[in-house]
Amino acid sequence: MITHLFRFEWMQLWKSWSFRISAVIIPFLIAYSVYLGHNRVADQHQHVQVLQDLEETFYAEMAERLRLIERGEYEVGAWFQDPANPIVLAQFGDAGRHVILHPKPLAALAAGQSDLFPYYGKVTLTNRVAMRDNAFENPVMQVTGQFDFAFVLVWLIPLFVIVLGYDVLSREKESGTYALLQSQPISIANVLLLKTLFRFLVISGIVIGSLLLFGAMFGVPLFNFGGLQVVLVVLLYIAFWFSLCVLINLYSDRSAVNAIILAGLWVFFVLILPALITLYAGKQHPVPSRAMWVTEQRAIEQSVNRQRDVLFESWKADHPEEVVEGDTPIFYQAWLQRLLTNEMIQERIDEAADRFNTPRNAQAGLINRLRLLSPPMYLQHWFQQTAGTDSDRLQTLDEQMRAFQQEWQAHFIPRFRQLDFFTSEEIQQIPRFE
Amino acid sequence: MIVRKIVSNELTRLFRDRVVLALAVTILTLLVVSVLIGERYYQQLSSAQSEAEYISRLQWEQQGEKNPHSAAHYGTFAFKPVNVLMVFEPGVTRYTGVSLFLEGHRQNIASNSLAEDLDASLRFAELTPSFIFTYLFPLFIIFAGFRMVVSEKESGMYRFLMAQGVSRNQLVFGKTLALWIVAALLFLPFFVMGLLITGLTSGVTSDMTRFMLLTLVWMGYFGVMIHLTIGVSSLVRHSGTAMVTLLAIWMLGSLLLPRLVTNAAASRHTVPATTEFYQAVRTDLTEGVDGHNPFSEHSLAFRDSVLSAHGVTDINELPFNFRGMMLQEAEEFEKRIYDMHFARIHAIHDRQLATFSMGSVLSPALAMRLTAMNIAGTDIHAFRHFTQEAEAYRINLMRELNHDLRDNAVGDRAVGYVAGHDFFADNPVFTYKRPSQLLSPLVTLPFMVSLFGWLMISAGFVVMAAKKEEIV
Numbered sequence: 001m002i003t004h005l006f007r008f009e010w011m012q013l014w015k016s017w018s019f020r021i022s023a024v025i026i027p028f029l030i031a032y033s034v035y036l037g038h039n040r041v042a043d044q045h046q047h048v049q050v051l052q053d054l055e056e057t058f059y060a061e062m063a064e065r066l067r068l069i070e071r072g073e074y075e076v077g078a079w080f081q082d083p084a085n086p087i088v089l090a091q092f093g094d095a096g097r098h099v100i101l102h103p104k105p106l107a108a109l110a111a112g113q114s115d116l117f118p119y120y121g122k123v124t125l126t127n128r129v130a131m132r133d134n135a136f137e138n139p140v141m142q143v144t145g146q147f148d149f150a151f152v153l154v155w156l157i158p159l160f161v162i163v164l165g166y167d168v169l170s171r172e173k174e175s176g177t178y179a180l181l182q183s184q185p186i187s188i189a190n191v192l193l194l195k196t197l198f199r200f201l202v203i204s205g206i207v208i209g210s211l212l213l214f215g216a217m218f219g220v221p222l223f224n225f226g227g228l229q230v231v232l233v234v235l236l237y238i239a240f241w242f243s244l245c246v247l248i249n250l251y252s253d254r255s256a257v258n259a260i261i262l263a264g265l266w267v268f269f270v271l272i273l274p275a276l277i278t279l280y281a282g283k284q285h286p287v288p289s290r291a292m293w294v295t296e297q298r299a300i301e302q303s304v305n306r307q308r309d310v311l312f313e314s315w316k317a318d319h320p321e322e323v324v325e326g327d328t329p330i331f332y333q334a335w336l337q338r339l340l341t342n343e344m345i346q347e348r349i350d351e352a353a354d355r356f357n358t359p360r361n362a363q364a365g366l367i368n369r370l371r372l373l374s375p376p377m378y379l380q381h382w383f384q385q386t387a388g389t390d391s392d393r394l395q396t397l398d399e400q401m402r403a404f405q406q407e408w409q410a411h412f413i414p415r416f417r418q419l420d421f422f423t424s425e426e427i428q429q430i431p432r433f434e
Numbered sequence: 435m436i437v438r439k440i441v442s443n444e445l446t447r448l449f450r451d452r453v454v455l456a457l458a459v460t461i462l463t464l465l466v467v468s469v470l471i472g473e474r475y476y477q478q479l480s481s482a483q484s485e486a487e488y489i490s491r492l493q494w495e496q497q498g499e500k501n502p503h504s505a506a507h508y509g510t511f512a513f514k515p516v517n518v519l520m521v522f523e524p525g526v527t528r529y530t531g532v533s534l535f536l537e538g539h540r541q542n543i544a545s546n547s548l549a550e551d552l553d554a555s556l557r558f559a560e561l562t563p564s565f566i567f568t569y570l571f572p573l574f575i576i577f578a579g580f581r582m583v584v585s586e587k588e589s590g591m592y593r594f595l596m597a598q599g600v601s602r603n604q605l606v607f608g609k610t611l612a613l614w615i616v617a618a619l620l621f622l623p624f625f626v627m628g629l630l631i632t633g634l635t636s637g638v639t640s641d642m643t644r645f646m647l648l649t650l651v652w653m654g655y656f657g658v659m660i661h662l663t664i665g666v667s668s669l670v671r672h673s674g675t676a677m678v679t680l681l682a683i684w685m686l687g688s689l690l691l692p693r694l695v696t697n698a699a700a701s702r703h704t705v706p707a708t709t710e711f712y713q714a715v716r717t718d719l720t721e722g723v724d725g726h727n728p729f730s731e732h733s734l735a736f737r738d739s740v741l742s743a744h745g746v747t748d749i750n751e752l753p754f755n756f757r758g759m760m761l762q763e764a765e766e767f768e769k770r771i772y773d774m775h776f777a778r779i780h781a782i783h784d785r786q787l788a789t790f791s792m793g794s795v796l797s798p799a800l801a802m803r804l805t806a807m808n809i810a811g812t813d814i815h816a817f818r819h820f821t822q823e824a825e826a827y828r829i830n831l832m833r834e835l836n837h838d839l840r841d842n843a844v845g846d847r848a849v850g851y852v853a854g855h856d857f858f859a860d861n862p863v864f865t866y867k868r869p870s871q872l873l874s875p876l877v878t879l880p881f882m883v884s885l886f887g888w889l890m891i892s893a894g895f896v897v898m899a900a901k902k903e904e905i906v
Contacts, residue, residue: 018678029690036697047707113554116529116547135543136705136779138786139526139814140696140804142549145557147697159685163678171674255674260453260577263681271569272464274558279471281553289482290546291513294533295489302493360551367553377555384554391554 001186002194009198013164022160023206029156030210033149037108038218044103044119047133051098051120058094059427066424079331084421087125087335089430090412096124097408099401099433104388106230108220110380111146112389121397123405123433125412126342130397149211150383153234154376155270157207158241162262164199165245167255168192174255192246200242204235226386233382240375273374281366285359293356297349304345311344312337322417332419339413350402364392400433407431436600440608441615444582448616454578458620461566461574465624468561472521473631479516479548483532487513487864495859499852502835503761506538510831512824514544515866517811518635519644522628523564523803525812528552534821536828538765538835539725541772543708544821563624564806567652568799569688571617572659576684578616579663580676582609588673606900610664617656625649644872647809651882654889655802659684661892668899688799695793695800699786705779718771725764736763755848758840765832783814791880801884808878811868815877819869827864834861 013019062083068074069084076082080092089095100120107114115137121130145151169192172178181191208231215222222230244265248258304311316323323336371378384390411431415422448454490511497508512534520527531544549556559565583606586592595605628649632641663680670676706714724730728737740756741747749756787804794801807813835853843851 018682021682032694036701039701043707047709051709113557116549131708133707133709134705135708136711136782138696138700138705138783139529139817140786140790141700142529143526144692144696147693151693155689156685159681163682166678167674174672174674255672256581256677257453259674259677259681263573263577263677264457267570267573271559272460274555275561275565278553278555278558279467279561281555283471287551289478289486290548290551291479291482291486291532292489294511294513294546295486295493298490298493302497306498356551363553367555371555377558380558381554 005186005191005194006198009195013199013202018163022164022203026152026157026160026203026206027210027214029152030149030207031214033147033152034108034211034214034218034220036146037111037148038220040111040114041103041107044107044133048100048102048120051100054094055098059430062089063424063427066422066427070424079329082421083427084423086412086416086420086422087331089422089427090408090416091125096122096127097404097431097433098122099397099404101388101394101397101400104386105221106226107387107389108218109148109230110150110383110387110389111148112150112384112387113391113394114389115142115146117391117394118397119394121401123401123408125339125405125409128346128398128401128405130401150380150387153207153237154380154383157203157238158266158270158376159263161203161238161241162245162259162266164203165196165242166248166259166262168195168199168245169249170253170255170258173253192249196242196246200238204238207234207238230386233379237375237379269374270376274377277367277370277373277377281363281370284366285362287356287359287363290356296352300348300352301345304341304348308337308341312340315340322414324417324419328419336417339416343409404431404433436604437608437611440600440605441612444609444612445615448578448612451578457574457577461570461620462623464561464566464570465563466627468563468566469521469624469627469631472524472562473518473635476516476518476521476635483513483516486511486533491863494861495855497858499854501851502758502839502853502857503538505853505858506761506832506835509535509537510864512536512820512827512864512866514817514820515868517868518632518641519648519810520812521631522562522645522648523806523810523812524560524562525564525807525810526814526817527812528556530814530817534824536824536831538761538832539768541769541776541825541828544817563628564803567655568803571620571656572684572688572799574620575613575617575656575659576663576677576680579609579613579660580667580680581673582613582664583667584670584673584676587671602902602904603900606664606668606896609667610660610896613660613664614657617660618653621649621653621656640870640872644809644811647872648806651802651805651809651885654885655798658798658885658888658892661889661896665892665895665899668896669902687797691793691797692800692803695790695797696786699789699793702789703782703785705782711775711779715771715775718775719768722767722771723760723764725761728760733760733764736760750848753844755840755843755851758836758838758843762833762836762840765829765836769829780818787814787877788880791884794881794884795887798885798888801881801888805873805878805881805885808881809873813877815874816868820866823866824864827862830862 065074065076066083069076069082079085080088082088098120099122103119115134118130118132120133121128167174169178169188172181181188184191211230211234212222212227215227221227245258245262248261252258252261324332368381371381381390385393408431414420490513494505494510497505500508514527514530514532514534516527528548530547532546532548534544535542559569586595586605592605596602628645629642632645635641662683666679666683667673667676670679720730721732723732723736725733727733737749737756737760740752740759741749744752746752790800790804794804804813808815838853838857839851842853
């Protein structure tokens with residue numbers, strides 16, 4: 001009976017235009033989305049490589065120059081060219097390290113927020129600059145959004161499911177075959193279930209088959225635990241939409257009405273609910289103006305700078321053991337003061353930045369809970385997390401830069417204060433970001 | 435006469451249809467909420483922007499006694515202005531930075547975009563009129579109209595009507611008119627609200643004209659959807675088929691193609707990565723005067739040319755401060771380099787826009803959105819205009835600072851020269867003015883042509899569907 005039913009379903013599907021078109025379009029969409037994702041991630045890997053090479057070359061050159069100096073074969077023109085000087089090593093020119101959030105293995109599947117938040121930044125003694133790779137990207141791109149697998153699955157696949165499942169039972173009633181079915185030795189419930197199961201298997205087969213095929217083609221590692229999770233999630237999501245189709249078909253007999261209701265549900269889950277949730281969370285926890293923030297940072301800078309001489313003198317009085325007294329090189333006092341002032345400014349700015357982080361985190365927390373109401377919204381987030389392109393992960397960049405900067409400062413500043421210069425051997429051992 | 439009856443008949447049926455009524459109420463509620471929320475958001479942004487502008491100017495004037503070139507490094511900010519039409523069509527405003535740091539030697543990119551502080555779910559859907567008009571309103575038109583003609587066939591009324599002497603032409607035309615009326619009625623409350631808000635915020639200005647133009651663009655887009663709906667409804671035999679066909683058209687036109695086209699455009703005309711851009715700028719900058727390195731080849735050459743022009747051998751014998759002059763020379767050179775590189779980026783964006791316009795031939799939604807953004811002044815060109823104005827201001831300010839150094843740091847004042855509050859307070863103030871022109875024809879023409887083309891072709895489609903002889 002099952003084979004019989006499946007055979008008839010297949011003949012029916014095969015004859016319908018909507019199925020034929022879907023069978024062509026879905027693989028194409030998935031192929032293109034995976035291809036774009038592959039390119040995006042390949043670019044990121046390439047940039048990371050360039051940055052790391054740049055860093056390596058810089059410090060290799062510094063070490064080499066210092067070796068020459070140590071052997072007396074080279075002389076520097078000015079203090080700021082001396083590679084033994086901690087300030088030169090940690091702050092000038094190309095000095096400093098890149099802090100990088102490497103793309104995760106499945107990054108190609110969801111672009112997420114990666115077009116808004118940087119995935120790497122540079123740290124020196126005084127600076128912490130997160131760098132957006134795509135700062136010159138056409139913003140229209142951000143308005144329309146990235147074309148990634150997550151989009152194809154979360155937004156488009158349900159529409160295909162609806163097109164293939166809205167009339168799974170109602171068509172039988174409309175075309176008069178319902179009565180025939182009733183006379184068969186199988187219950188209508190079973191027929192409905194099997195028909196839907198068949199359609200579910202076909203669509204899932206197309207989606208998962210295309211994903212695995214094009215994933216393999218474009219080097220997205222899916223034959224592992226992560227891939228298995230993705231496959232399961234895809235199955236669940238498609239099953240969710242088919243079960244809605246079944247439910248509607250049980251209660252309504254008219255195909256056109258079913259189509260309206262299902263399309264309405266799609267609009268509700270995909271468009272309206274997320275919009276309302278975002279709106280509500282934004283209203284509950286508003287984030288203050290960034291324009292004002294810019295001027296506030298400047299005010300902090302100004303107020304510290306105004307008292308910098310006093311602050312500097314009192315700091316020196318409190319920490320006599322940390323500095324070198326007496327005859328020191330020309331740059332010593334100025335940089336000592338600059339580093340200290342910078343530290344104070346940074347501390348106060350970081351403190352003030354909590355004003356933004358607190359409501360933003362509260363917003364994210366609220367949305368995290370409400371997200372469960374809309375499976376598409378939940379799935380979108382799940383994909384971003386799996387791909388490592390969610391804002392939570394990308395926003396840890398600043399924390400990681402902060403942590404690494406502390407390590408960097410701890411390595412160089414005490415030695416600078418003591419005017420304890422580096423040897424060419426020691427240049428090899430300066431901290432790296434892991 | 436017959437047409438009028440058909441129209442009024444159809445309207446009565448629609449008003450009695452609970453599904454359509456519920457949808458209309460939903461859309462209307464969402465529209466009202468989106469306008470109210472958007473208006474408040476606009477007010478907040480607007481007041482934060484002017485407050486930030488004011489404070490930042492104050493900070494500039496009260497930066498204390500400083501060498502003018504230290505002030506150049508200290509820099510100041512330009513803040514992106516907002517306009518009331520962003521309530522209706524926010525365009526790219528959320529994704530472009532709100533503040534632009536203006537300093538000596540370099541042109542920065544605007545930073546701190548609003549999107550950075552908004553949750554990722556915003557990318558799903560944002561409750562703005564533009565969003566509702568792009569996605570939900572066409573769906574409403576489809577839901578309200580997909581059965582209009584086909585249901586007459588399904589119920590057997592069609593034969594009856596034909597027998598009564600109603601022509602197919604009259605039937606289709608009447609239904610089209612009815613759907614137009616319903617769409618216009620649903621749009622009307624929004625239109626009144628929009629007029630009120632633009633009027634109350636900026637008075638009877640160009641903003642109102644812009645809003646009217648926006649209305650035309652939106653209505654044009656709705657017209658396309660109305661025509662397609664009626665056309666499809668006239669040609670198919672089952673209302674289910676009509677629904678699915680129209681849904682497919684909607685998905686393709688509003689959802690799929692705009693994304694596909696923009697992504698394809700961006701991957702075909704790629705912009706350089708930020709680090710690459712600055713690396714290229716840095717390489718080019720070594721080819722000219724470096725204001726901070728008096729011993730570079732170009733700086734020495736420049737010094738020698740100045741010395742020989744004045745017939746002296748030492749810069750201290752010059753009647754002005756040489757450093758101020760050299761800094762200005764360097765600044766102008768640096769500007770040329772930056773301008774050149776930014777122009778390259780803009781050229782890439784323009785090529786992308788050209789690809790968008792090709793895509794808009796396939797997607798009326800894309801054509802509508804890009805036209806609306808331009809009219810609302812929330813598109814990439816409006817943003818570019820702002821950054822260019824800010825840049826013009828920056829170079830002006832830098833010139834004033836460098837010239838002050840050149841002219842005043844002479845003789846016994848040369849060492850340790852500082853400018854004070856009076857000087858900084860006298861520096862020009864940045865006030866941004868939007869271009870007075872309502873839309874940039876060169877930019878929007880392709881999109882407007884596509885949209886108009888869609889309107890005409892879809893109308894032709896309805897006429898064709900009405901002409902088709904059919905035996906039911």
